[in-house]
Amino acid sequence: MIVECTAAGLSGRPAGTVTRALLCLVAATTLVLQAGNAAAQTAAESWPNRAITWVVPFGAGGVTDLVSRKIAELLRTRLGQPVVVENRPGAGGTIGTEFVARAQPDGYTVLYASGGPMTIQPNLGMAKLNYDPLKSYVHIRGVSSANQILVATAAAPYSTLAEFVAYAKANPGKVNFGSPGPGTAQHLAGEMFQAAAGIKLTHVPYKSGSSQMTDMMSGILDVSFDYLAVLRPLIDTGKVKVLGTTGAARLAALPDAPTVLEAGYPDAVSVGSTWVSVPAGTDPRIVGRLSEALAAVLADPGIAADLATNGQVSIADKGPAEMGPFIVEETARYKRVIESAGIAAH
Incomplete structure (x- = not known):
């Protein structure tokens, strides 16, 4: 059915005007949604077409920062866009971790995540955290354990x-x-x-x-x-x-x-782990591309050598499907020891 949605089309026609107006509103909304979906699809297909912010929730110069910078540099070569490392330390890594949870889910803000803010801090007082380790992110690929x-x-x-x-x-x-x-x-x-x-x-x-x-x-x-x-x-x-x-x-x-x-x-047995995450809601096509790029980068012999020198081993075999269960298991393990030892948040 074709409905005239111009002012002329509605004027002089009192009967059914409300129905026509509603139909016009639905049609306009549909067009907006279609345009939005098309724009999102184009953005996902063209990703990345500008610089990516690589957030490290700890200070510069530490082992976490140094290894992550080498990964970021290889990603820049792999993706053809700058990968800018941004240190956001504080509160045991939770400040930078929360920053990424609140970022636009467009693939241009990436977190170099670690177990402390994701699997330990939630057990020390979840109400104080403004992010959920599982719901606030898409965990893309493991990096290392130490x-x-x-x-x-x-x-x-x-x-x-x-x-x-x-x-x-x-x-x-x-x-x-x-x-x-x-x-x-x-x-x-x-x-x-x-x-x-x-x-x-x-x-x-x-x-x-x-x-x-x-x-x-x-x-x-x-x-x-x-x-x-x-x-x-x-x-x-x-x-x-x-x-x-x-x-x-x-x-x-x-x-x-x-x-x-x-x-x-x-x-x-106790190991500290790192991985890469993006905000929840990130387009699966972007997640897939970033996951593939990370897998290729982490296979680089130079990265493997750096990890070994620092007493770390690769866990790059853990992709998006494996990271969720891994975080659940680690969180439960730390919860047991924190409750048993009576450790409180500080």
């Missing part, structure tokens, strides 16, 4: 995991371990290990990693859990000794360091 390293002061009377556990059992509460603060991945690694090993350690939180490492070298701290990128200088100079790692498999960078799994503590 074991933590358990190190002791050079003068410690134990040099292996078995010796350390035996000493801690004989001296309950007298052995302390440091972390960058309550609820951090390093703190949770210590809580998981002492629960799995049946020992009692005393947690000493710090406001900065540098002061924590200073106390490690001076012997004020007995042991610490942290990542290889942080501990490497101390390990290489003999200022601390490696007792083991928190992973399920040995690190290529520390082939002689046993894992907590080997030592018989599967519940102490």
Whole structure:
């Protein structure tokens, strides 16, 4: 049926005018929606045609930032558009993570996501977060996972995991371990290990990693859990000794360091992960293109070498279908240890 929607078409026709007006409104709305859909389709098909903002929710210079910049540079070459790294640190990574959740879902704001803001912080007070780790994003592809390293002061009377556990059992509460603060991945690694090993350690939180490492070298701290990128200088100079790692498999960078799994503590396995996400509602065609580009970039030998040097391994095999269940599993695992240890938000 053809309906005249001009002023002339409606004038002088009182009967059915309301019906015609409604039909005209429906027709106009349909045209607008069709135009919008066509524009969205064109935008998705032409993506990317301008610079992409690559948000890192931590400060510049850290291992997360350095690795992500190399990935961003390879993506620039792959996609043919600038990929501009933007550091948005603060509140344990939640500020930058929230920023991306609120961004336009057009594929031009991308998050270099990590477990802290996505799987730990939600368990420390979900009401304080203005994003949902599952509903606010499309998680595109995994990047890396990293074991933590358990190190002791050079003068410690134990040099292996078995010796350390035996000493801690004989001296309950007298052995302390440091972390960058309550609820951090390093703190949770210590809580998981002492629960799995049946020992009692005393947690000493710090406001900065540098002061924590200073106390490690001076012997004020007995042991610490942290990542290889942080501990490497101390390990290489003999200022601390490696007792083991928190992973399920040995690190290529520390082939002689046993894992907590080997030592018989599967519940102490703890790894920190990173991946790439975009705001929820991003067109599936954009998600697909970015996922494919990331898979190609992460297969680059240079990226693999950088990850290995920093004690990380690739998890690029986890695509959009695998990332959701992975985050659910990690969140549930951290929830158990946080509730068991009675850790509160700070």
